[in-house]
Amino acid sequence: MSETTAILANADPEAVANLRDLMRIVIVGHVDHGKSTLVGRLFHDTGSLPDGRFEAIKAQSEKRGVPFEWAFLMDALQAERDQGITIDTSQIWFKTDARDYTIIDAPGHKEFLKNMITGAAQSDAALLIIDAHEGVREQSKRHGYLLHLMGVQQIAVAVNKMDLAGYDQKTFDDIEREYRAYLTSIDVTPTFVIPVSAREGDNIVTPSKAMSWYKGPTVVRALDSFVSSQPTTESPLRLPVQDIYKFDQRRIIAGRIESGRIAVGDELIFSPSNKSARVKSIEYWSTIPGAKKPTSSEAGYSVGITLDEQIFVERGEIASHIETAPVETDVFRARIFWLGHEPMILGKAYKLKLGTLEAQVTVQSIERIIDTSDLSNAHAPQVERNQVAEVILRSRRMLALDSFIDFPSTGRFVLVEKYDIAGGGIISMDGYADQRDAITARGTNITRAKHTITDEARAFRNGHKGGVLWLTGLSGAGKSTLAMALEKRLFEKGYNVYVLDGDNVRHGLNANLSFSPEDRAENIRRVGEVAALFERAGVLAITAFISPYRSDRDRAREAASGGFHEIFVKADVETCESRDPKGLYAKARTGEIKDFTGISAPYEAPETPQLVIDTAASNLDECLAELVSYVEAKFRV
């Protein structure tokens, strides 16, 4: 082949060193607040319009009999130009002396929220536009709230159409005050609030003469001051497994480092399988002469690693260092925005996609629907399209994830309904325990010893089978009262029976545990194991614990050997609060006790309990009679 048919570039370090910084800015605002005009002005005044573009827009405007329409700069679709509305997000490029910009235009119309989200999610910073004449609108607040949810932290606000407001400082001050107050209430600090006239060009690129009272930067200067997002190399390692390749003799684990650093020799743990191995190599393909395999890498890079041991890991697991592993849980709290054509429904299952993980989750509860304009709460059995809500999601298997606040990329997810992404959300583990310790077996080389006495032999001698009666319910529902009364009644009937009571075990077995979510989980785990030992010994154990989390109760069920009976001692919060035998509700109401079940911490009612005892509807004797006949039917031999 001749030399002329392919040209190889000469390696020129200069050209690469000359890379300009790139910043992605999303522009959002209520329909007709002047988004497109501002973008047009920005391009025009920075000399960024391609040749002939101005004339083309002029021709497109004249053809439709409208005055010069800057919106045509970005509205590329015929339908958008004809209807004068931005349907989908678009991008356009311009540069200042400082750097290159991608401007992402996000539709303001509520109907196109999914497209606004699509645009906003790609940005490093946002420019939010408010019409000085119309003031802060519902959509202005909604957009601010959603930017915050999407994790966009740098926000500049342009108060537009100041020319129509007579360049009046008071008009601007009022809007600035109102909008700043709103943003502050959702924990966002706008970096700048700038009075502008996109039509006249005030404070876009050149400082406004008509508004000499404004001392802050122009829009361009404000944008130039933003910092482009860099991957978080300083946080602990998160490397979600994307795929496993076996193209040749190497077994390569592929994935992108979402945070932290990795080096050859590091010991990694893969969650939630909890297998570990050391990094043997970081694989790399390059034709650049002298390029070597790296010995370390960091956040932002897509890598392929090999391990020193052949362990089975799959897509969706998260690799981390052992001491800083992600949370393992099968239930979590999330703030979501819903985009689905059908509402999100309580109890319904959706496919969760979190990083590279896919899992089925069920909506366990819809805690509140959040009104983004005044942040008030409402309760509803479903979340409608375009609403924001706080929900509790539950999975059938253990998931590895993080709180969004600690690790944005492993703390957010989307939900898929049928074939479509129907919503997105960010995770908070508030009130929920990391279950990693509860499911991690630390001992090795352990073999079970075999008893020579059978369960049947024990049951024959006792006249009843061993088992666990697991009473769960709110504080004040009557668990302890019922448990003690039942113990007495059964004892009198000849049962080997014993009550494990919450307060009692905390004096001994669990004296080293606090009331943190993790310790509460551990408290229940130990009680579940002890109850299981009682069962095997042929005894009937009655437990009286709030045990608010389904996962904890499920583990107790698994610890037992078949004789576990979940009994829901049911009474609503109002009834329990009116009883308040230990004065705890009163303390919870004043805030003296934090994370109090039913008041400030969740109670997950059993889905399919073996028995429901309604202490609000029946008196103690009736409840007791029901329990005794249940035990006689299930345990007597």
Next chain:
Amino acid sequence: MDRLDQLESQSIYIFREAFNRIENIAMLWSLGKDSNVMVWLARKAFLGHVPFPVMHVDTEKKFPEMYEFRDRYASEWGLNFIRELCPPIEQTDDTLPPAARSAARKTEGLKLAIKKYGFNALFAGIRRDEEATRAKERVFSPRGLAGQWDFKDQPPEFWDQYKTDFPPGTHIRVHPLLHWTEIDIWLYTQREQIPTIPLYFSKNGLRYRSLGDQDITNPMKSMASTIPEIIEELRTTKISERSGRAMDHESEDAFERLRADGYL
């Protein structure tokens, strides 16, 4: 991490997602500068292998230099290469303007190839900054059975969560270079020393900025004869990249119509 590292890592992520989530996928190779970067990125993503077919949908009207380039690198890069021919112009929509109609042959060729091999998805090297309707594209872009693009109701796409669940019969275009710009392509070509067709470099004061069929592609005035000179030129030019591609400019919506019908 510099700008090229970021772009590269994102493209690798997209390649790996698509390869994992979609069965029976292939890559379109148009032999142009973007396409070659795309092949390169696939080799990076899969550590030297390209684990799917690489297809050239041939109008048989490309420049001789392009064919020579194709034949050499298909073998040198160890590609699983497929060449498919486009049907004659009579089989295209006769209401399209002439150049657009000529370009539409490629759409028809593409549809036939997809049917022939049963590909569920294709990697295509389009970029947002090339053209305004491409600026509205998704990374994972679902198409109807006949290849048509429903640009008025595109799926949401955020946090690198792409649409990967489809009813049977959906065809997907995956765009690993969507977030790159023309300058990025040249900077990366330079850094990685990726082979390039010489038509991009100035000869007698003219160079091609974008390559297509010979009869509907025009060169532009330029003195840039090396990659650094091209990069310098692009930093100051106000002429759009596809100004030499006739089918983009025949009518206000010619290109939109082409794309809605399945053009790249």
